[in-house]
Amino acid sequence: QVQLQESGPGLVKPSETLSLTCTVSGGSISDYYWTWIRQPPGKGLEWLGHMYSSETANYNPSLKSRVTISIDTSKNQVSLRLSSVTAADTAVYYCARDKSAVGTFDIWGQGTMVTVSS
Amino acid sequence: QSALTQPRSVSGSPGQSVTISCTGASSDVGTYNYVSWYQEHPGKAPKLIIYDVSKRPSGVPDRFSGSKSGNTASLTISGLQAEDEADYSCCSYAVTDKFVVFGGGTKLTVL
Numbered sequence: 351q352v353q354l355q356e357s358g359p360g361l362v363k364p365s366e367t368l369s370l371t372c373t374v375s376g377g378s379i380s381d382y383y384w385t386w387i388r389q390p391p392g393k394g395l396e397w398l399g400h401m402y403s404s405e406t407a408n409y410n411p412s413l414k415s416r417v418t419i420s421i422d423t424s425k426n427q428v429s430l431r432l433s434s435v436t437a438a439d440t441a442v443y444y445c446a447r448d449k450s451a452v453g454t455f456d457i458w459g460q461g462t463m464v465t466v467s468s
Numbered sequence: 469q470s471a472l473t474q475p476r477s478v479s480g481s482p483g484q485s486v487t488i489s490c491t492g493a494s495s496d497v498g499t500y501n502y503v504s505w506y507q508e509h510p511g512k513a514p515k516l517i518i519y520d521v522s523k524r525p526s527g528v529p530d531r532f533s534g535s536k537s538g539n540t541a542s543l544t545i546s547g548l549q550a551e552d553e554a555d556y557s558c559c560s561y562a563v564t565d566k567f568v569v570f571g572g573g574t575k576l577t578v579l
C-alpha cells in the first residue's frame with residue numbers, strides 16, 4: 351500500500367525559500383506524476399506543479415518563476431522548493447500521486463502546515 | 469479566485485439527494501473529460517471520489533455520481549448520510565499551459 355509523508359519546517363520567514371520533502375513508501379516512484387498541492391486557510395486547493403519520474407516538471411503559471419519540483423529516485427522522495435515566500439504562501443502543503451497528469455490524485459499525503467511569518 | 473466556480477455551500481437531509489456544480493470554461497471542463505472530485509473531511513487528506521467525469525474508484529459507494537454538460541460538471545450524492553458532511557472540490561485538466569485547476573470547494577451540510 352503506497353503511502354506519502356510530507357516533511358519540512360513549519361515556519362518560514364518572508365523572502366526565504368520554503369523546502370518540503372515527500373517520502374513515498376510501499377511502492378515505486380516511477381511511472382506516476384508526483385504533484386504538490388496547497389490549501390491556504392479557509393481557501394480552495396491550488397495545484398503547484400508535478401514531475402514525472404525524473405523528467406520534465408510542469409508548474410502552475412502563476413507560480414512558475416518561484417517553484418521547483420525534483421525527484422530523488424534513490425531515496426523515493428519528491429521535493430518542493432518555493433522561493434521568495436510571503437504570507438500568501440501560508441498553507442497546508444500536500445503531495446499527491448497523479449496517475450496521468452490530468453488531475454486524478456488517487457493517493458495523498460496527510461499534508462503539512464507551513465506558516466510564513468517573521 | 470479559483471479557476472473553477474462552485475457554490476460555497478449546499479445542504480440536504482438524510483436520504484435526500486444533492487448536486488454540486490462546478491463551472492469552468494471551454495479551455496478546461498468543456499474540452500476534455502478529465503474532471504475529478506475530492507471529498508475533504510477536516511484535518512484529513514482529500515479523497516478521490518470521482519475521476520474522468522463519472523468514474524468511481526474502487527471502494528467509493530455508488531451513491532456518488534458525476535456528470536458533465538458543456539463547461540459545467542456536477543457531483544450528485546444520493547441517499548445522503550451523516551458521514552457525507554464534508555467539503556467537496558472539483559478539479560479539471562486545463563488545456564492551456566497543460567496544468568490542473570481546482571474549484572473553490574463546496575461545504576455540504578447534512579441537516
